[in-house]
Structure formats: C-alpha cells, structure tokens
Amino acid sequence: MPERASASGGLSALQHSSGGRNGTSFHGCLRNLYINGKLQDLGAGLDLPGCQPCQRDTCINGDCHPTGQRGFTCTCHPGWTGTLCDQQVSNPCDGNKCIYGTCVPINSYSYSCRCQPGFTGVLCDERDHDTVNSCSLSHCKHGKCRVSGLGKAYCECNSGYTGEACDREVACRGERIRDVYQRQQGYAACQTQEKVSRLECRGSCPGGSEGQGSCCTPLRSKRRKYTFHCTDGSSFVQEVEKVVKCGCTKCSS
Structure with a gap:
C-alpha cells in the first residue's frame, strides 16, 4: 500500500x-x-x-556512476577494490623474502622471485655454481664473457669480430669514427682542435690473412690540411691522409 x-x-x-x-x-x-x-x-x-543512486560516500574510495534509476557502479581509486571500493589492494611484494633477486607479483596475494645471476632457488638463496663458473669455462678469443638474465654465459665480441667465441673476423669494411688526429712534436703532444670524421679499415678478406693473399686496407683517401695545437703552446699545420673507402687488396710484404 x-x-x-x-x-x-x-x-x-x-x-x-x-x-x-x-x-x-x-x-x-x-x-x-x-x-x-x-x-x-x-x-x-x-x-x-x-x-538518487549515487549518494555521498556511496563508493567509499572511488567515484560513483549511476546506471539507472536505482543502480550504480563504482570506479575505485588506485589501491582500492571491491563493489563499494572498500577493500584495499594488497601488494604481495611488501615484505617479500627474495634474498638475492627481485620480487615479481603474480596476483594480489602471491609472488615469485627473479634471481640475480649466480643464484637459484625459490627465494634466490642458493648459489648456482654452474652459472658462477660458466664464464671461466667459456673462451672468448676477441671479446668478453657476459652472463645473461637467464644465467647463461655468452661472448660480447670486440669490434671487427663475430661468432660464438668471437674468433671470426667480420668482412672487410670501413668503420666510421669521429675523433681528433694526434701527433708528437718533440716533447709536446699535439692534436687537431676539432674532431674529424673518417674511416678505419677493419675486418678480414676471403682467402687471405696478414702477410699473404689479400688484406683489408684503404682503397681511396684524400689529403686534407689540419691545424694541430700542442701542449707547449705551439701550433702547426700539417697535411694528413683521410681514408674514405676500404676494401680487399693484395697484402704488402
């Protein structure tokens, strides 16, 4: 009634x-x-x-949105959840027990540990001797041994080398650098005032090595004059060879 x-x-x-x-x-x-x-x-x-469906504090920690004459939904502020935004979201990594690793949340209530190189176990509290010794067993001929995030050893090759053991020279190429030219004038060290862009010939040629066959050398260069400034206060102008192209030619004796 x-x-x-x-x-x-x-x-x-x-x-x-x-x-x-x-x-x-x-x-x-x-x-x-x-x-x-x-x-x-x-x-x-x-x-x-x-x-009105949205009254003051209907959504405790969020914003209320009417969905009809009587219905509503809540958009919760960060860190809160629930129908009325009255439940605080827990961070499972608070107070985590990862000893030598980083906590990775799985959901609001559980986590896993991502171990640092050299450690293993659920809590990253055990020494991984295989990983620790992996670099000592790896031979990087022209490079440095590194350990990946997964605990695997690999070779980081020096410029001009490739292969798993950095034991193969890359094909002959001109590697562009930008640096000063340096000269010694008596007891004084001298260099150009500005950096100069040029090529350095690096790599290997098929069927040859240093001293026989073909070698990676400059094929074309041009002479340019540059001003050198010295540590004793003096300066001079000198013409230098600036490499502009590299390639394979017969090795000089």
Whole structure:
C-alpha cells in the first residue's frame, strides 16, 4: 500500500516521524506520496533525500556512476577494490623474502622471485655454481664473457669480430669514427682542435690473412690540411691522409 498523508499534516507528520523538526535525520527515498488522495509528483522541484543512486560516500574510495534509476557502479581509486571500493589492494611484494633477486607479483596475494645471476632457488638463496663458473669455462678469443638474465654465459665480441667465441673476423669494411688526429712534436703532444670524421679499415678478406693473399686496407683517401695545437703552446699545420673507402687488396710484404 502506498503511504498516504493528509493535506493539513502530511509533510509535517513525516518530518516528525523522521526524528527531527526539520527532517534532517531522514534516510531513504520517498516514493508514491499521496496527499488528500492525490499522487504527488516528487520530481517537480522537490529535493528529497535518498532518491538518487549515487549518494555521498556511496563508493567509499572511488567515484560513483549511476546506471539507472536505482543502480550504480563504482570506479575505485588506485589501491582500492571491491563493489563499494572498500577493500584495499594488497601488494604481495611488501615484505617479500627474495634474498638475492627481485620480487615479481603474480596476483594480489602471491609472488615469485627473479634471481640475480649466480643464484637459484625459490627465494634466490642458493648459489648456482654452474652459472658462477660458466664464464671461466667459456673462451672468448676477441671479446668478453657476459652472463645473461637467464644465467647463461655468452661472448660480447670486440669490434671487427663475430661468432660464438668471437674468433671470426667480420668482412672487410670501413668503420666510421669521429675523433681528433694526434701527433708528437718533440716533447709536446699535439692534436687537431676539432674532431674529424673518417674511416678505419677493419675486418678480414676471403682467402687471405696478414702477410699473404689479400688484406683489408684503404682503397681511396684524400689529403686534407689540419691545424694541430700542442701542449707547449705551439701550433702547426700539417697535411694528413683521410681514408674514405676500404676494401680487399693484395697484402704488402
């Protein structure tokens, strides 16, 4: 049955029954209000509490979004979850027990440990002797041994070399560098004031090695004059060879 109230005392009676003279303690939503047998239009200028789905603090730690006359959803602030955003999201890595590794969250309640090179175990608290000794067993002829994030040894080759053991020279090529030219003038060290871009010939040629067959050498160069400044305060101008192309030619004796 809908609530009915008389015209003379309907609203005041509701105010009185709500526990306050001004009705401030009323909680809920008034619907189907009849005065003198006539259904009242509560949407016509009457601001009645509780009739909107999104009230203050409906979503405890988030923003409320109405989905209809009575429904709503909550968009939670960072660090909170739940229908009303009243559950704090836990960080499983807080107080983790990874000894020599990094904590990796799996979900809100569990984690795994990513071990540093040289360590193993669930908590990365055990020495991985195979990894520790892997570089001592690896022979990098022209390079340095490194250990990957997975604990595997590999060779980091010097410029001009390739292969798993850095034992093969790459094909002859001109490697561009940008550096100063340096000269010795008596007891003084001298160099150009500005860096000069040029090629350095590096690599190997098929069917040959130093001293026999073909070698990787400059094929074309041009002479340029540069000013050298010395540590004793003097300076001079000198013409130098600037390599512009490299290739394979017969090795000089």
